[in-house]
Amino acid sequence: MQIKTPDIGVDKATVAEILVKVGDTIAVDDSIVLLESDKASVEVPSTVAGVVKSITVSEGDEVSEGAVLVEVESADAAVADEAPVPKAAQAVTAETVKAELVAEEKAPVTASASAQVVDVKVPDIGVEKALVGEILVQVGDEIAVDDSIVVVESDKATVEVPSTVAGTVESITVKEGDTVKEGVVLITVKTASAGNETTQPASRPTEQASAPVAEVKQEQPASAQAGSVDVTVPDLGVDKATVSEILVKVGDQVEKDQSLVVAESDKASVEVPSTVAGVVKAIHVELNQSVSQGAALVTVEAQGSAVAEKPQSAPAEKKSEPVVAKTAETQPAVKTDVSASAQTEKLSKEQQAENAKVYAGPAVRKLARELGVVLAQVKASGPHERLMKDDVFAYVKGRLTAPQATAVAATAPVASGLPSLPDFSAFGGGEVAPMTRLQQVSVPQLSLNNFIPQVTQFDLADITELEAWRGELKGKFKQDGISLTILAFIAKAVAFLLKEEPYFAGHLADDQKGVLLRNEIHMGIAVATPDGLTVPVLRNPDQKSIKQIAIELGELSKKARDKKLSPKDLQGANFTITSLGSIGGTAFTPLVNWPQVAILGISPATMQPVWNGEGFDPKLMLPLSLSYDHRVINGADAARFTNKLTKLLADIRNILL
Incomplete structure (x- = not known):
């Protein structure tokens, strides 16, 4: 492969x-x-x-x-490659539907009376591979065509795979957690009339969706020339559906077959077309209203043309086929983003009005609403300037992959009106050296410090005894392939202290009237790499031993240097430690990493004379630099925090008390 x-x-x-x-x-x-x-x-x-x-x-x-x-x-x-994908499992397109309908007219299907075992395989779900998230049937279950049998998940989609045949589940060839791709057999189904049923699934969606159009048209007499016509809810195959979008308003001039309303259920999303040309006189439904078959949606005042004569009904039905086929094809992708829709802002009425003017199918419209995309801003690639699902994804991807423009827009006010660089050509000139990608993406985050009233508290910790103990342990740890650094002890001590001082691991609320106190401790550990500074997250250090912390610190550092950190490795921290190691320096003021409110800087430890009341003793002193958001933390609290930390580091046994 x-x-x-x-x-x-x-x-x-x-x-x-x-x-x-x-x-x-x-x-x-x-x-x-x-x-x-x-x-x-x-x-x-x-x-x-x-x-x-x-x-x-x-x-x-x-x-x-x-x-x-x-x-x-x-x-x-x-x-999987050698086994052909059954025709019924393929994505339904307008061309395949038409070809199968023609074939059915020319040659009636003869049903086989003998039982046959049919493989139900993974259809084209738009990704190369997916995980089996849930198996919805058991061996021996009786299932019908389009009954959901398996839920498959990827990083892009969660899709219920329907059965392409009716019958009895003979065997289940996958289990939850398996990785599958298009063409892999999911279950086998024993059916008594396989010859007939294997040809039905592909045509069924079109028949179900095109039939309502025909039914609505048949409700109007062929001889009607003018008058008020009610467009009603067609048979959607479910008891109730929800009005997800109203595409017209009172007074609009509409053409015959122009979409008026989008009705959605858990199985389909269908645009209900007008059965006549005329002027919209009344709209009888509201957004999110539940409707059932036969309920009046819109009243249209017909103008001077026959209402859907029988000879013209066939072209109208054919015209609806591409819409239905595209809906069926894009439905899985739309399902995927339902969970994300709760996090997206709804479009304004003005944006919804703009969307209503664009030529697009219901699945595309639903996807645009969930992603907060104004369809009028998207370039169409389909026939007759019809917007496709891929057009929406391309638009969103284009916005997401232009970080430089976004960063400039976001940081313009942060820069506080700094002027452009002067011309240095008279002084020897120069050339622009590009920053690394990591440095570039850090600019907007670091600029947020302009909004944080930051103060730094300095202190010294006596780690003479701690370093002696570390020296005794590190030989044994090294034999086990573990690097035991002083940072592991500091992380453990700080995690212990954050349980007593939760405000230092909290976040200033958006209304700036409260502090969000976190239930868990997730500690960012700054790591220097050739490309710049990155901050992977050490999870729950308060619940781990110093040995476990040392192991995880080594793993995170290696992943950072090898550029193998995942987005999850960098998310969720509520306190950060940054260390200069043995590079040098005596103290520094680390920048608070918003939305956190505190960060601890560690400078290299040095031997210093410390007065014991009678004389000076040589002690290994570790400089501490605690920067904090003064809106959340008072200076006295910060001094108390560093003082407690120095006592913990002077005798790590205090953690056990």
């Missing part, structure tokens, strides 16, 4: 590193190639498990989406 370059948000990327070699045995999601562009560094994972047979790129090559990177021999893939 060929593993190709996925969509990484740019036209071209450079092969920076090849992570496998010919003959390697790899598993699903193992990284095979590292691609770099001016926007990102991305590790491309394997979509199958198997043996690397050939590598078709070299380091330094430029590749684009779809370029073959590696060929992997996989027994499972071979089986």
